[in-house]
Amino acid sequence: xxxxxxxxxxxxxxxxxxxxxxxxxxxxxxxxxxxxxxxxxxxxxxxxxxxxxxxxxxxxxxxxxxxxxxxxxxxxxxxxxxxxxxxxxxxxxxxxxxxxxxxxxxxxxxxxxxxxx
Amino acid sequence: xxxxxxxxxxxxxxxxxxxxxxxxxxxxxxxxxxxxxxxxxxxxxxxxxxxxxxxxxxxxxxxxxxxxxxxxxxxxxxxxxxxxxxxxxxxxxxxxxxxxxxxxxxxxxxx
Numbered sequence: 001x002x003x004x005x006x007x008x009x010x011x012x013x014x015x016x017x018x019x020x021x022x023x024x025x026x027x028x029x030x031x032x033x034x035x036x037x038x039x040x041x042x043x044x045x046x047x048x049x050x051x052x053x054x055x056x057x058x059x060x061x062x063x064x065x066x067x068x069x070x071x072x073x074x075x076x077x078x079x080x081x082x083x084x085x086x087x088x089x090x091x092x093x094x095x096x097x098x099x100x101x102x103x104x105x106x107x108x109x110x111x112x113x114x115x116x117x
Numbered sequence: 118x119x120x121x122x123x124x125x126x127x128x129x130x131x132x133x134x135x136x137x138x139x140x141x142x143x144x145x146x147x148x149x150x151x152x153x154x155x156x157x158x159x160x161x162x163x164x165x166x167x168x169x170x171x172x173x174x175x176x177x178x179x180x181x182x183x184x185x186x187x188x189x190x191x192x193x194x195x196x197x198x199x200x201x202x203x204x205x206x207x208x209x210x211x212x213x214x215x216x217x218x219x220x221x222x223x224x225x226x227x228x
Contacts, residue, residue, distance in 0.1 A: 004159075005157075033215060042205065042220040056215060091159065105150055105162035106216060 001028075004109035006092050012115045013082055021112045022075040025094030032075050033106065034067060035091045043091065049075060050097075082116045089113050123206060123222040130225050136193040138222040140206030141186075147209060149182055149189050150216065154203045163191075163204075196226045 005024040025032050034046040045059040049069040063079050064082075069075040079086055090115070093106040123129055124139045142149070148167045152160040165191065166173045166182045173180045179192040203223045207216040 018175040031214075035218075045215050045217065048215050050214070089158065093160075105165055106152075106160075107162065108152075108159040110159040 004092055004094050004107050006109035006112050008112055009110060010113045012117060015116055016081055017082060018080045019079065019082055019114065021090050023075045023092030023109060025073065026107055028096070029094035030072065030097055031095045032069060033093045034077050035093065036083055037090045037091060038088045084116045087116045123204070123219045125222060126220065127223045129225045129227065130196055132198055134196055135222050136196050137201070138191050138204055140189045140219055142208050143187065144210040147218060150207045151180060151191050152205045152207060154205065160205065198226050198228045200224060201226045
């Protein structure tokens with residue numbers, strides 16, 4: 001697609017429910033990244049994919065968080081048994097390739113605002 | 118801990134004035150990037166400066182990089198109300214593959 005698409009744009013869920021957040025990156029971008037941003041804060045790295053594999057998932061806060069990517073394209077971030085502290089904007093980004101040497105900027109989606117009540 | 122730290126955390130200026138914000142980082146980098154975020158949603162890539170570059174321009178934006186001091190600055194000249202946003206610097210530290218963002222500078226341009 002022309003840009004990075006995330007859905008839903010807003011999600012309100014009850015504490016304890018599972019949620020799935022979707023990211024559709026720019027076609028041809030092999031690297032995909034998930035970040036989380038709490039209100040008024042900076043971006044917290046969660047996980048990144050190169051193709052379908054996740055070389056770095058060090059930012060996932062707990063085992064309630066998981067992500068997958070299929071076909072080198074769409075990625076889904078799943079949060080199980082949501083807690084109130086999971087409330088944040090979840091941002092997805094893609095880039096042509098990963099790695100600092102590549103020198104490519106990221107293209108971000110508009111994010112999913114998750115509210116756990 | 119964050120790789121990039123922006124300074125100041127917040128900045129309020131009048132339309133037409135220049136806005137300058139700084140970023141410091143900790144480890145060696147290949148490049149440093151600046152992003153803008155409006156209304157707490159998606160970030161927009163503004164400019165990328167490589168480690169062998171000292172200054173780069175893009176429209177009303179001027180970015181400098183001093184690798185000896187591990188610092189960068191972003192200057193917005195002749196600011197407009199539409200420049201009101203949060204600005205983040207980001208780097209890929211060491212041999213990693215992911216951008217690490219600073220806490221951002223919130224810029225308010227008053228008409």
